[in-house]
Amino acid sequence: xxxxxxxxxxxxxxxxxxxxxxxxxxxxxxxxxxxxxxxxxxxxxxxxxxxxxxxxxxxxxxxxxxxxxxxxxxxxxxxxxxxxxxxxxxxxxxxxxxxxxxxxxxxxxxxxxxxxxxxxxxxxxxxxxxxxxxxxxxxxxxxxxxxxxxxxxxxxxxxxxxxxxxxxxxxxxxxxxxxxxxxxxxxxxxxxxxxxxxxxxxxxxxxxxxxxxxxxxx
Amino acid sequence: xxxxxxxxxxxxxxxxxxxxxxxxxxxxxxxxxxxxxxxxxxxxxxxxxxxxxxxxxxxxxxxxxxxxxxxxxxxxxxxxxxxxxxxxxxxxxxxxxxxxxxxxxxxxxxxxxxxxxxxxxxxxxxxxxxxxxxxxxxxxxxxxxxxxxxxxxxxxxxxxxxxxxxxxxxxxxxxxxxxxxxxxxxxxxxxxxxxxxxxxxxxxxxxxxx
Numbered sequence: 001x002x003x004x005x006x007x008x009x010x011x012x013x014x015x016x017x018x019x020x021x022x023x024x025x026x027x028x029x030x031x032x033x034x035x036x037x038x039x040x041x042x043x044x045x046x047x048x049x050x051x052x053x054x055x056x057x058x059x060x061x062x063x064x065x066x067x068x069x070x071x072x073x074x075x076x077x078x079x080x081x082x083x084x085x086x087x088x089x090x091x092x093x094x095x096x097x098x099x100x101x102x103x104x105x106x107x108x109x110x111x112x113x114x115x116x117x118x119x120x121x122x123x124x125x126x127x128x129x130x131x132x133x134x135x136x137x138x139x140x141x142x143x144x145x146x147x148x149x150x151x152x153x154x155x156x157x158x159x160x161x162x163x164x165x166x167x168x169x170x171x172x173x174x175x176x177x178x179x180x181x182x183x184x185x186x187x188x189x190x191x192x193x194x195x196x197x198x199x200x201x202x203x204x205x206x207x208x209x210x211x212x213x214x215x216x217x218x
Numbered sequence: 219x220x221x222x223x224x225x226x227x228x229x230x231x232x233x234x235x236x237x238x239x240x241x242x243x244x245x246x247x248x249x250x251x252x253x254x255x256x257x258x259x260x261x262x263x264x265x266x267x268x269x270x271x272x273x274x275x276x277x278x279x280x281x282x283x284x285x286x287x288x289x290x291x292x293x294x295x296x297x298x299x300x301x302x303x304x305x306x307x308x309x310x311x312x313x314x315x316x317x318x319x320x321x322x323x324x325x326x327x328x329x330x331x332x333x334x335x336x337x338x339x340x341x342x343x344x345x346x347x348x349x350x351x352x353x354x355x356x357x358x359x360x361x362x363x364x365x366x367x368x369x370x371x372x373x374x375x376x377x378x379x380x381x382x383x384x385x386x387x388x389x390x391x392x393x394x395x396x397x398x399x400x401x402x403x404x405x406x407x408x409x410x411x412x413x414x415x416x417x418x419x420x421x422x423x424x425x426x427x428x
Contacts (some may be wrong), residue, residue, distance in 0.1 A: 011358075016355075017346060017349070020345065036249065115309075117309075165384070
């Protein structure tokens with residue numbers, strides 16, 4: 001969706017605050033939101049693409065002004081509601097009013113490190129061979145889905161060159177809608193900054209974007 | 219279920235807690251009460267990224283690449299295997315790509331759509347990396363972003379910006395400063411800053427003239 005999260009090339013946000021660079025969490029509640037989000041994600045009630053969509057699917061003005069972990073909290077609340085793990089009243093007052101959803105897979109303390117160190121690969125067995133190879137010229141589709149996608153607006157309708165074939169990866173556009181992983185070939189695509197932003201940009205500046213095959217055409 | 223010690227849902231406790239603090243504590247109490255989260259697991263998650271996993275891991279990768287040409291070759295060809303071989307595995311680092319800075323090209327990493335970042339080698343992203351300021355401007359005007367960090371590139375160096383739009387994660391291999399030819403990998407690692415592995419810093423010997 002074309003929303004406030006798709007920030008590449010937007011103007012007017014001002015200088016970058018480079019102070020307090022070593023601090024992960026500025027306030028105590030931020031670390032709890034971080035941990036709650038990871039722990040609830042581990043219950044398997046949603047996938048990473050659904051959680052990204054929950055965070056970006058809000059008023060653009062809100063997205064660009066809320067703090068990072070305020071956005072995470074809003075996202076988590078939406079996911080809990082959608083998965084029927086909590087009711088709106090429960091989230092509002094913090095008390096349990098409805099019985100817990102049965103058979104929720106709880107992340108136990110003694111499993112945390114295993115879970116983090118194992119990670120989860122997003123590469124899948126391909127169902128078809130890759131359509132493009134290194135060095136091929138491609139054009140990105142001019143597409144504007146109202147649902148989750150990972151092709152930024154600035155990269156749509158542009159000509160680039162395949163730099164690397166990453167493999168066949170879970171396709172966020174499908175996975176975010178609960179339509180399955182629908183694995184697609186993923187490519188690293190090279191663009192000149194001039195192709196994306198115009199001729200005033202330095203001739204030797206480049207932009208690399210990871211894009212799935214359904215975003216591309218010849 | 220018995221009320222556990224951190225039940226903070228009552229607003230009238232006379233505490234100075236902020237609205238956000240109260241809201242988050244209420245949510246944690248609810249999810250604990252419903253049996254969905256193990257509060258000790260939350261503490262471990264936080265402790266891991268506060269104290270155990272951070273940019274020293276990435277610095278070790280960089281120093282090894284500078285010291286061992288075969289490792290560097292492997293790292294640039296197959297970043298995942300080369301990094302995982304050092305034990306830096308797991309969440310947000312499953313698919314690693316390493317991009318090398320050269321006199322011709324300076325690399326910078328961003329996630330314009332959210333905050334994707336290679337956790338196993340760099341830890342959690344700094345606030346600036348997640349900010350709209352950085353995410354919006356680095357793509358269209360990377361040199362002005364570098365200026366915010368006090369970095370100026372040679373005139374003829376091109377900038378390559380990498381947008382982390384997939385589950386691939388990027389690590390920049392910075393240029394090794396001149397004058398470090400006889401340094402051990404351990405000493406080299408001490409030179410490598412977190413920002414240099416994102417692309418918002420270039421390295422020099424402290425007090426040196428490079």
